[in-house]
Amino acid sequence: MNANMMRKAARTGRSGFKRYGGEVLRAFRSALRAPRQYRGDPAATSWISRLDRNHLAAMWIGHATMLLRIGGYNVLTDPVMGERIGVSLGLGDQPDRRAITFGLSRLIAPAVGVDELPRIDLVLLSHAHFDHLDRPTLARLAAGPARGATVITARKTAGLVPRARHGGFGRVVELTWDDHFELEQQAPTEAGCSPTRRLRVRAVRPKHWGARTAIDHHRACNAYVIESRNHRVLFGGDTAYTDSFKRVGPCDLAILGIGGYEPWTEAHATPEEAWSMFQDVRTGFGYGLLAPMHHSTFRLGDEAAGEPMRRLLAAAGERSTSSASVVCQEVGGVWSDDDQTTAEFARIRANCARSQKATSEQALLQTA
Numbered sequence: 001m002n003a004n005m006m007r008k009a010a011r012t013g014r015s016g017f018k019r020y021g022g023e024v025l026r027a028f029r030s031a032l033r034a035p036r037q038y039r040g041d042p043a044a045t046s047w048i049s050r051l052d053r054n055h056l057a058a059m060w061i062g063h064a065t066m067l068l069r070i071g072g073y074n075v076l077t078d079p080v081m082g083e084r085i086g087v088s089l090g091l092g093d094q095p096d097r098r099a100i101t102f103g104l105s106r107l108i109a110p111a112v113g114v115d116e117l118p119r120i121d122l123v124l125l126s127h128a129h130f131d132h133l134d135r136p137t138l139a140r141l142a143a144g145p146a147r148g149a150t151v152i153t154a155r156k157t158a159g160l161v162p163r164a165r166h167g168g169f170g171r172v173v174e175l176t177w178d179d180h181f182e183l184e185q186q187a188p189t190e191a192g193c194s195p196t197r198r199l200r201v202r203a204v205r206p207k208h209w210g211a212r213t214a215i216d217h218h219r220a221c222n223a224y225v226i227e228s229r230n231h232r233v234l235f236g237g238d239t240a241y242t243d244s245f246k247r248v249g250p251c252d253l254a255i256l257g258i259g260g261y262e263p264w265t266e267a268h269a270t271p272e273e274a275w276s277m278f279q280d281v282r283t284g285f286g287y288g289l290l291a292p293m294h295h296s297t298f299r300l301g302d303e304a305a306g307e308p309m310r311r312l313l314a315a316a317g318e319r320s321t322s323s324a325s326v327v328c329q330e331v332g333g334v335w336s337d338d339d340q341t342t343a344e345f346a347r348i349r350a351n352c353a354r355s356q357k358a359t360s361e362q363a364l365l366q367t368a
Helices: 003-020 023-031 042-049 135-143 271-279 307-319 339-367
Strands: 056-062 065-070 073-077 084-089 100-105 122-124 150-154 171-175 180-186 196-204 223-227 232-235 253-257 289-293 334-336
Touching: 042 056, 042 334, 042 339, 056 253, 056 289, 065 232, 065 289, 073 196, 122 196, 150 180, 171 180, 171 196, 253 271, 271 289, 271 307, 289 307, 334 339
Parallel strands: 073 122, 122 150, 150 171, 232 253, 253 289
Antiparallel strands: 056 065, 056 334, 065 073, 084 100, 180 196, 196 223, 223 232
């Protein structure tokens, strides 16, 4: 091992110890109380209630968890909606069974709770890392909004998906790079007709790895291209900079990670690298939008809070006339191709902000 590799190993070791050292005790403390039940604000829940009006829509729930509407299907990516990520002890196949999770705690609550999600048709799992494949969240989904849903995951990871005794996911499909899977359903309408809905999911090779522990390096890691008749979305999963996406073709929406890069640049793209990969898929047709993820939710890297988004918007400003191409910039941020849905979300969000400001001002007056 040369000197540079030794310095790199030392930096990554120190980085991991700083974050994980104090979390074990906090995990035990959190196990002594009832688990937090996250709830979305009125704007988020209203947006979800209107989701079926959209041909293409996205909400950033947090970290790598995106709720998508495409081709008449509701898609959830890498669902992680609990208080912390890591090894879970005590998890059975029953979603109400209490588990202790040893790992990092959330910095910000998910935009909505599991019970507030719409019916989920498809769950995409990019790889087995704890911040992307969270078994407690999957168990709750299988017993709730994703009951009967199809799960697509990477090679040698299907065995990690919880199987509920009652209900559960419909099927779990492993894809290798360049393989694809097609969903096809009849969609009843008010007129009584039943046009066929089709969705095609293709696995793409990212620059990352799929091992969950030190002894399971046989597991793979995927990015995904999701295609309907009229739209194409790229979900990048976890990846360092790669030219693999140049072969994807133009996309309406690219969902790419921008955080956790310091000192992990060999595993996670920097904001500037994410912007560069976005250029590979943004032109040709469609909306040409970037939804950044994998930042601000868990402290996975040593970069300062807010730095990934600031650097991304700076990169966008250097290469475009505005940052309008960057959507879902905060947890709970949404984008929709339906103007009415977008306007209603903005109206309710503004009302919530005014109400919170008035409450804060009243509290200050009472303590003055």
